[in-house]
Amino acid sequence: MDHDDLLGAYRRLRLLREFEERTRVEFQTGQIAGFTHLYAGMEAIAVGVCEHLTDEDRIISTHRGHGHCLAKGCDPAAMMLELWGSTDGLCRGKGGTMHIADFSRGMLGANAVVGAGAPIAVGAALASAMTGGTWVAVSFVGDGGTNIGSVYEAMNLAVVLQLPKIFVIEDNGWGEMTPIANATGNRDLAARAAAMGMPAVAVDGVDFFAVHAAAGEAIARARRGGGPSTLVASAPRFYGHHEGDPQLYRSREEIADLRRREDCLPRFIERVTTEGSLTAAELAAVDADIVRIMDDAVAKAKAGPRPVPGDVFDHVYARYR
Amino acid sequence: MTIKSMRDALNEALHHEFERDPRVFLIGEDVGGFEKDGQPVEIGGVFGVSKGLYRKYGRKRVIDTPISEAAIIGAASGAALCGMRPIAEIMFADLTAVCFDQIVNQIAKFRYMFGGQCACPVVIRMTTGGGRNAGAQHSQTFYPIFTSFPGLKIAVPSNAYDAKGLLISAIRDEDPVLFFEPKVLYTEKCEVPDEAYAIPFGEAAMPREGEDVTLVAFGQSVNWAVQAADELRKTRGIRCDVIDPRTPSPLDEETILESVAATGRLVVIDESPPRCGLTADIAALVADKGFRDLKAPIKTVTAPHTPVPQARELERAYLPNPRRIIAAVEEVLA
Numbered sequence: 001m002d003h004d005d006l007l008g009a010y011r012r013l014r015l016l017r018e019f020e021e022r023t024r025v026e027f028q029t030g031q032i033a034g035f036t037h038l039y040a041g042m043e044a045i046a047v048g049v050c051e052h053l054t055d056e057d058r059i060i061s062t063h064r065g066h067g068h069c070l071a072k073g074c075d076p077a078a079m080m081l082e083l084w085g086s087t088d089g090l091c092r093g094k095g096g097t098m099h100i101a102d103f104s105r106g107m108l109g110a111n112a113v114v115g116a117g118a119p120i121a122v123g124a125a126l127a128s129a130m131t132g133g134t135w136v137a138v139s140f141v142g143d144g145g146t147n148i149g150s151v152y153e154a155m156n157l158a159v160v161l162q163l164p165k166i167f168v169i170e171d172n173g174w175g176e177m178t179p180i181a182n183a184t185g186n187r188d189l190a191a192r193a194a195a196m197g198m199p200a201v202a203v204d205g206v207d208f209f210a211v212h213a214a215a216g217e218a219i220a221r222a223r224r225g226g227g228p229s230t231l232v233a234s235a236p237r238f239y240g241h242h243e244g245d246p247q248l249y250r251s252r253e254e255i256a257d258l259r260r261r262e263d264c265l266p267r268f269i270e271r272v273t274t275e276g277s278l279t280a281a282e283l284a285a286v287d288a289d290i291v292r293i294m295d296d297a298v299a300k301a302k303a304g305p306r307p308v309p310g311d312v313f314d315h316v317y318a319r320y321r
Numbered sequence: 322m323t324i325k326s327m328r329d330a331l332n333e334a335l336h337h338e339f340e341r342d343p344r345v346f347l348i349g350e351d352v353g354g355f356e357k358d359g360q361p362v363e364i365g366g367v368f369g370v371s372k373g374l375y376r377k378y379g380r381k382r383v384i385d386t387p388i389s390e391a392a393i394i395g396a397a398s399g400a401a402l403c404g405m406r407p408i409a410e411i412m413f414a415d416l417t418a419v420c421f422d423q424i425v426n427q428i429a430k431f432r433y434m435f436g437g438q439c440a441c442p443v444v445i446r447m448t449t450g451g452g453r454n455a456g457a458q459h460s461q462t463f464y465p466i467f468t469s470f471p472g473l474k475i476a477v478p479s480n481a482y483d484a485k486g487l488l489i490s491a492i493r494d495e496d497p498v499l500f501f502e503p504k505v506l507y508t509e510k511c512e513v514p515d516e517a518y519a520i521p522f523g524e525a526a527m528p529r530e531g532e533d534v535t536l537v538a539f540g541q542s543v544n545w546a547v548q549a550a551d552e553l554r555k556t557r558g559i560r561c562d563v564i565d566p567r568t569p570s571p572l573d574e575e576t577i578l579e580s581v582a583a584t585g586r587l588v589v590i591d592e593s594p595p596r597c598g599l600t601a602d603i604a605a606l607v608a609d610k611g612f613r614d615l616k617a618p619i620k621t622v623t624a625p626h627t628p629v630p631q632a633r634e635l636e637r638a639y640l641p642n643p644r645r646i647i648a649a650v651e652e653v654l655a
Contacts, residue, residue: 058403092436101435108402109435113426119392120427123399123407130346130381130405137399150423153392160387315437316471318495320571321523 001212006277007286009051009208013265014290016043016067019076020239022294023066023083027243031302032083036097039067041238044264045170046071048211049138049231052219056135058106058124060117062170063098065110068140073105077297086304093307094315106135115141115148118167122154125165125228136164136222144175146189155196155228164222166215167193170205171234176241177249193230205233206264209271236262325513327506330481331370334488335408337517339378342406345492346382347371348397349410349446353383367412368448368507390416394423394445398497401443402431406492411447413455414463414501428497429472444491444498449477450541450592451629451640452505460629460636462540462591464501465598468569474522475570477501479543481511483567486520493519503541523571527580531560534650535580537603538565538590542622542641546590549646559650569599577603578611585616586653592640595623620649 001009020040026032039046042064050071053059061068069079074090082089083097090102101109108124111117121139128135141151146169158165175183186192193200199218203210211233218229236258240247247255272278325333338345347353353375354363364385365372375383386393390411397407411417417424424445431441451460468475474496478484484502491498528543529536529550538546543565550561562580566573581587587607589600600621607619622641630636 058399060399090436091434091438094436095434099434101438103402103435103438108399108439109431111427113422116395116422116427119395119423120399120402121395122392123396123401124403125399126384126396127400127403127405130400150391150395150420153387153389154395156387157389157392157396161384315433317432317474318440320474320496 003277005051006272007282009047010268010272010278010283011286011290012047012071013043013208013268014286015076015293016046016070017265018290018294019066019070022298024239024243026298033085034096036083036243037064037241038239038243039064041258041263042170042172042205042235043067044208044211044268045168045205045233045235048208049168049215051212052216053106053138054135055104055106057138058108058121058135059138059140060108060121061110061140062117062142062145063110063112063114064142065098065100069100069102069107069110072107074100074102074107076293077300080297080301081304084301084304085307086301087307087311088304092311115145115151117141118151118154122158122163122165125158125163126161128164129161134223136166136219138166138168140168140170142175143169143171143173143180143189144183146192147175147183152196155193155198155230158228159197162227164225165228166218166222167228167230169193169230169232171232172237173234174237174241177245189232190230193232198228198230200230200232202232202234205235206262206267208264208268235264322512322514324510325481326508326510327478327481327484327502328368328370328508330485330513331488331502332372333513334485335371335374338489338492339374339382341517344404344406345408346384346405347374347408347410348384348386349393350386350388350412352410353380353385355385366410368504370502371410390420391423394420394428397443397445398423398428398431398441401441402439406442408444408446408492411445413459414447414449415458415461417447417463424467424499425470429470433472440495441497442495444500446500446502448504449501450503450505451636452541454631454633454636456631457628462501462593464499464539464569465593467499468599468602472497473570474498474568475501476522476568477503477540478567479503479506479540479565481509481513483520483526485513486518487567489517490519490522494522501540505541520567522568523573524567525573525576526565526567527562527576528565529561529563531562532583533560534586534588534653535562535564535577535584536588536590536646537577538563539569539599540592542590542592545641545643546646549643549650552643553647553650559654561650574606574610577607581607581611582614585614587615587619588622588646588649588653589619590622590641590646592624594626595621596626598623617653620653622646622649
């Protein structure tokens with residue numbers, strides 16, 4: 001990665017983090033309605049994968065989707081407007097946090113049904129293969145989501161049809177509030193995917209560079225017709241399953257310890273500054289810019305136009321009668 | 322114009338649309354075929370509806386899948402979101418229970434929850450209904466439950482002519498369509514034009530007209546309603562409007578309400594169980610919007626609130642028939 005690539009990657013890592021920290025504040029003060037699931041702690045996975053993708057490549061995200069949207073290029077203000085339910089939101093206020101999509105960016109939606117994105121992304125990969133495209137499709141799923149059958153149906157079909165499809169498994173060790181040990185018989189998630197007949201590797205999802213390298217290999221293989229792959233990346237979830245989750249299942253010390261030892265941002269900063277590829281001043285300038293971007297996004301969201309009751313009828317069908 | 326079976330009419334519709342639009346493809350279990358010793362071996366669908374497509378278009382557009390209904394529907398919908406025009410085949414409507422999420426939470430919602438920024442023009446074809454002694458898990462209709470979901474369109478043809486025209490409309494539609502093929506009607510024949518034609522959704526057919534009683538029926542029940550109407554006319558001089566909505570969603574409410582306004586009497590017939598179904602739905606529609614036109618209570622003729630039994634005698638007892646429809650007509654005329 002050259003200087004600009006590294007600076008861009010840092011910019012997105014920081015944007016993802018600040019978006020979630022800011023969303024948390026606004027949610028807790030009652031500004032945002034509904035359920036929200038924060039991605040903080042896992043940013044290196046979304047950014048490490050999506051740095052390889054263009055707008056033509058398609059991704060499908062999870063209920064914990066803000067990070068994937070931002071990494072894929074969705075506008076943070078348009079996303080914040082969507083969280084607020086404004087008609088200027090990416091989905092005109094019809095989707096909200098769990099259904100943010102931006103088809104112009106190849107972002108085919110966050111998805112509130114665990115595991116459901118995997119088969120749909122197989123269809124996107126099928127469209128690429130059928131039309132002779134070189135674009136790929138990526139679905140994200142958590143470790144909890146690897147226990148739902150449709151994910152394996154999707155993996156098997158992608159292998160049978162040798163589609164340009166990458167399955168990214170984000171292992172944060174929790175399926176909602178249940179620890180992985182109580183939910184997953186074989187803790188080796190890469191082995192489970194490999195058993196379906198495709199290359200599968202596991203990397204440290206806190207290490208942006210490890211994710212970036214492994215994702216690059218899988219995506220390049222898919223682009224040249226080499227079929228699907230699975231990438232397992234483990235990283236902590238800094239907040240609860242959803243905002244408002246009291247996290248009675250883990251201590252504050254445990255969470256503080258995760259923040260201290262397994263935070264992808266300090267890890268990234270340490271490496272690029274030690275190598276001398278980015279300076280502290282450059283990073284600080286990015287940080288300041290991201291704060292400004294998030295202030296602007298929240299201000300826009302608060303002032304955004306509101307839907308009117310009649311809007312409930314729009315976009316059900318292209319044409320019904 | 323020649324006499325064709327519903328199977329052949331549907332097959333023609335698929336061939337027309339494959340020819341017309343290179344984005345159209347078929348995906349499902351046993352829909353295509355495979356190569357053996359360098360020679361194509363065609364399957365063409367368990368009921369033969371997709372015969373000839375694999376030989377003509379190959380595996381690229383006629384895609385056999387594993388027995389993985391969620392993957393079939395996901396693959397179809399994802400491709401549709403990326404500009405393709407997929408037709409997914411689920412062998413029996415009962416099996417949509419295996420991929421219910423992909424249909425009702427995903428396909429039905431994409432356009433709405435993404436604020437209108439996408440279309441999901443997918444057609445899901447499946448066989449429906451009883452009459453083949455296929456037992457409790459291969460004989461259900463399932464179209465009533467899907468009719469309740471906004472975002473989906475539902476078609477249930479009752480004859481070969483409608484089957485061809487409705488399937489062509491379904492494939493050309495920008496919205497997702499669930500297309501239910503009554504499996505006992507595959508071999509039933511009628512006149513079907515050779516060329517492609519589209520029957521618009523939301524327009525009922527009226528195979529019989531009469532001023533005494535309105536019969537509304539769906540799928541294979543339409544044929545029983547027609548037989549009952551013919552019998553009543555011949556033996557009793559009672560004349561019935563027989564209305565086949567053809568697409569439960571969108572529903573042609575006007576034709577039903579206009580007919581009831583003229584006859585004042587309504588019998589609704591469907592082979593599904595009675596609760597939360599299309600018969601209750603049509604009865605509620607008329608009670609709500611046409612109550613003052615009614616001269617008698619509405620009657621419904623349905624299956625009982627039981628699973629579909631297998632034995633011939635039991636399935637015969639389970640399904641509606643012309644005799645039960647005639648009895649219901651006599652009640653509303655009493």
